[in-house]
Amino acid sequence: MAEDIDRYLRQDKLPHIWCPGCGHGTIMANMLRGFARSGLDQDKTVVVSGIGCSGRASGYLDFDTLHVTHGRALTFATGIKMANPELTVVVVTGDGDGAAIGGNHLIHACRRNIDIKVVLFNNSIYGMTAGQFSPMTPTGATATTAPYGNIDQNFDLCELTRSAGATFVARGAAQHPRQLIKIFQEGFAHRGLTFIEAITQCPVNYGRRNKLGGARDMLNWQKEHIINQKKYESLSAEERQDKTPSGILYQDEREEYTEKYEKIIATARGSEN
Amino acid sequence: MVAKKGRVKVARPDWCKTCGICIEVCPVEVLELGKDRIQIIYLENCVGCENCELSCPDFVLKVVNEDEE
Numbered sequence: 001m002a003e004d005i006d007r008y009l010r011q012d013k014l015p016h017i018w019c020p021g022c023g024h025g026t027i028m029a030n031m032l033r034g035f036a037r038s039g040l041d042q043d044k045t046v047v048v049s050g051i052g053c054s055g056r057a058s059g060y061l062d063f064d065t066l067h068v069t070h071g072r073a074l075t076f077a078t079g080i081k082m083a084n085p086e087l088t089v090v091v092v093t094g095d096g097d098g099a100a101i102g103g104n105h106l107i108h109a110c111r112r113n114i115d116i117k118v119v120l121f122n123n124s125i126y127g128m129t130a131g132q133f134s135p136m137t138p139t140g141a142t143a144t145t146a147p148y149g150n151i152d153q154n155f156d157l158c159e160l161t162r163s164a165g166a167t168f169v170a171r172g173a174a175q176h177p178r179q180l181i182k183i184f185q186e187g188f189a190h191r192g193l194t195f196i197e198a199i200t201q202c203p204v205n206y207g208r209r210n211k212l213g214g215a216r217d218m219l220n221w222q223k224e225h226i227i228n229q230k231k232y233e234s235l236s237a238e239e240r241q242d243k244t245p246s247g248i249l250y251q252d253e254r255e256e257y258t259e260k261y262e263k264i265i266a267t268a269r270g271s272e273n
Numbered sequence: 274m275v276a277k278k279g280r281v282k283v284a285r286p287d288w289c290k291t292c293g294i295c296i297e298v299c300p301v302e303v304l305e306l307g308k309d310r311i312q313i314i315y316l317e318n319c320v321g322c323e324n325c326e327l328s329c330p331d332f333v334l335k336v337v338n339e340d341e342e
Contacts, residue, residue, distance in 0.1 A: 020290035025330030
């Protein structure tokens with residue numbers, strides 16, 4: 001049986017306001033299943049979210065939660081973790097919130113390798129504000145602010161966070177819930193900056209405008225284009241062109257930021273005596 | 274698909290937004306879209322694979338043991 005997620009949800013705040021067919025609910029549910037498997041304490045976990053569709057998640061989750069200003073979820077989370085390193089701190093952010101306005105915070109959090117679990121819901125668009133392009137909108141796609149096609153190059157956030165210093169980098173998609181659960185389970189267990197990009201479908205403000213069909217069609221697109229890393233590596237450069245690898249892409253051990261900071265405190269106290 | 278003991282149940286009918294994702298991921302024929310919510314039409318076909326439960330964005334469907342149906 002799948003893990004029971006009811007105990008992690010604020011039942012009185014549901015049903016959620018995400019659009020019919022939006023993948024955010026799928027990602028959130030499987031994040032909770034991964035959390036359940038990781039064995040972490042619900043009462044010692046804080047969820048921080050920013051602004052946007054993804055930001056709504058903190059309101060539905062029965063943890064200690066904080067819904068903060070646009071793009072700044074990581075800064076609040078850093079404060080929480082520094083003040084109380086015992087807590088598990090999860091940041092729920094979106095591609096607009098985390099990669100655009102909060103992009104700078106993202107790379108610096110990675111650089112520090114602070115023990116925060118960053119879950120980035122990537123729906124390729126600013127969904128809540130009716131479809132402006134984000135740094136994750138693919139080149140050529142249409143948005144309300146790019147009616148003739150987006151000329152910007154989108155980020156590869158997994159490569160970005162990895163090179164910035166994150167020690168756990170993974171990518172999953174709403175189409176592959178079992179893989180997502182595994183990614184979340186291992187990501188929550190990792191100590192250090194954990195970055196999980198969860199690709200989700202926005203049928204209303206991205207799919208419809210780009211003639212990708214409804215939620216079901218968009219999920220079938222994910223099935224074809226988001227493939228397991230092992231399979232991806234076996235493909236030729238040409239075959240890889242329209243494919244994106246998924247799974248745990250990178251994992252490493254490096255000293256965590258709050259541990260280093262504890263040592264600084266100890267050193268400073270020692271020099272006072 | 275590994276057949277398990279459980280079968281699907283519409284646990285939260287009021288939360289359904291009729292997106293139809295559950296029908297897409299179901300390997301057999303169990304579900305059908307009703308007017309404003311999902312309906313189980315051929316429960317006997319259900320193999321308990323949990324695809325619908327894991328994919329439902331609105332936490333509507335649950336696979337439960339037969340004695341909980």
